[in-house]
Amino acid sequence: xxxxxxxxxxxxxxxxxxxxxxxxxxxxxxxxxxxxxxxxxxxxxxxxxxxxxxxxxxxxxxxxxxxxxxxxxxxxxxxxxxxxxxxxxxxxxxxxxxxxxxxxxxxxxxxxxxxxxxxxxxxxxxxxxxxxxxxxxxxxxxxxxxxxxxxxxxxxxxxxxxxxxxxxxxxxxxxxxxxxxxxxxxxxxxxxxxxxxxxxxxxxxxxxxxxxxxxxxxxxxxxxxxxxxxxxxxxxxxxxxxxxxxxxxxxxxxxxxxxxxxxxxxxxxxxxxxxxxxxxxxxxxxxxxxxxxxxxxxxxxxxxxxxxxxxxxxxxxxxxxxxxxxxxxxxxxxxxxxxxxxxxxxxxxxxxxxxxxxxxxxxxxxxxxxxxxxxxxxxxxxxxxxxxxxxxxxxxxxx
Numbered sequence: 001x002x003x004x005x006x007x008x009x010x011x012x013x014x015x016x017x018x019x020x021x022x023x024x025x026x027x028x029x030x031x032x033x034x035x036x037x038x039x040x041x042x043x044x045x046x047x048x049x050x051x052x053x054x055x056x057x058x059x060x061x062x063x064x065x066x067x068x069x070x071x072x073x074x075x076x077x078x079x080x081x082x083x084x085x086x087x088x089x090x091x092x093x094x095x096x097x098x099x100x101x102x103x104x105x106x107x108x109x110x111x112x113x114x115x116x117x118x119x120x121x122x123x124x125x126x127x128x129x130x131x132x133x134x135x136x137x138x139x140x141x142x143x144x145x146x147x148x149x150x151x152x153x154x155x156x157x158x159x160x161x162x163x164x165x166x167x168x169x170x171x172x173x174x175x176x177x178x179x180x181x182x183x184x185x186x187x188x189x190x191x192x193x194x195x196x197x198x199x200x201x202x203x204x205x206x207x208x209x210x211x212x213x214x215x216x217x218x219x220x221x222x223x224x225x226x227x228x229x230x231x232x233x234x235x236x237x238x239x240x241x242x243x244x245x246x247x248x249x250x251x252x253x254x255x256x257x258x259x260x261x262x263x264x265x266x267x268x269x270x271x272x273x274x275x276x277x278x279x280x281x282x283x284x285x286x287x288x289x290x291x292x293x294x295x296x297x298x299x300x301x302x303x304x305x306x307x308x309x310x311x312x313x314x315x316x317x318x319x320x321x322x323x324x325x326x327x328x329x330x331x332x333x334x335x336x337x338x339x340x341x342x343x344x345x346x347x348x349x350x351x352x353x354x355x356x357x358x359x360x361x362x363x364x365x366x367x368x369x370x371x372x373x374x375x376x377x378x379x380x381x382x383x384x385x386x387x388x389x390x391x392x393x394x395x396x397x398x399x
Contacts (some may be wrong), residue, residue, distance in 0.1 A: 025147020046352025053345030060338020082109025082169020134264020220344025
């Protein structure tokens with residue numbers, strides 16, 4: 001058990017991640033409907049992405065830090081349910097401030113799930129941490145990919161009240177996790193004992209971790225920019241209706257599952273840094289081709305490949321962060337999955353301002369620049385072994 005992945009546990013965690021991240025996929029798909037039905041500007045809807053990610057930026061690192069000191073498995077069911085409540089009532093909210101507050105609440109729920117979810121995925125994966133993390137992550141990616149489809153179908157059928165049925169997903173996941181997660185407690189005990197026996201020489205490599213966090217922030221800026229503006233770009237530039245435009249977002253995300261699974265397998269065999277650099281290089285090449293593609297079949301194929309590479313890089317980055325900070329897995333998870341990604345999301349309103357002032361094609365060019373910068377940053381990252389040689393001892397938190 002200590003050398004392999006515990007199938008039942010990782011399946012439950014992945015399913016919980018699927019349900020949690022459905023809401024992350026619903027939010028960007030809501031934006032075209034809010035523009036059409038609520039009369040919001042591009043800057044206003046980008047501000048909603050800001051609200052959703054602001055809460056994650058604050059909450060995830062905090063919960064990760066606290067969970068390094070005391071088990072907080074209750075965050076898993078509580079987080080996914082809170083995420084569902086926030087999104088479910090967004091469609092019937094009477095005004096912009098209420099929508100903003102509800103998405104802030106939903107972001108807190110999404111944020112609460114991730115540090116403990118990734119921690120337990122690490123615990124139950126034994127010596128195959130990247131592969132285990134990829135299985136956990138692919139659940140989230142599939143949820144993220146399904147979210148726009150779910151939102152488009154429900155909103156097209158029921159209008160803005162179509163957000164209400166989405167609460168069922170959060171309720172189901174909350175009950176499942178509340179029942180199953182306590183059964184995984186012994187994995188934490190095994191991990192802690194193993195770390196205490198062999199971790200005396202393991203130090204936290206903060207400077208490489210800072211560089212990794214900067215990469216993740218830039219990557220997230222580009223990712224959330226794509227999530228926000230691809231549907232709007234398809235509406236404005238290619239003349240698609242809100243429904244098909246939202247579906248293009250799902251096409252972009254469709255490749256994320258295969259990319260995530262492949263990246264975990266590759267990262268366990270060829271190294272985390274190699275996977276990161278290669279994945280971002282692929283995005284740098286393909287994204288400009290996607291922007292200028294006029295044939296929708298060609299654009300869809302490119303979108304799948306971009307999604308596979310862009311989201312596939314995340315598995316290697318999360319595990320690399322945990323290996324840079326071996327004494328602070330919760331904090332590392334909270335910062336890689338939370339602070340860094342959310343800080344990138346906070347930059348989306350800037351893209352909204354550019355879109356209103358210069359147009360959507362200019363925004364897409366700016367996103368290409370962000371992807372290039374993220375790719376260059378991966379080259380500066382050391383391997384975990386090299387990072388350990390450069391690290392200075394720091395006291396491990398009490399367990």
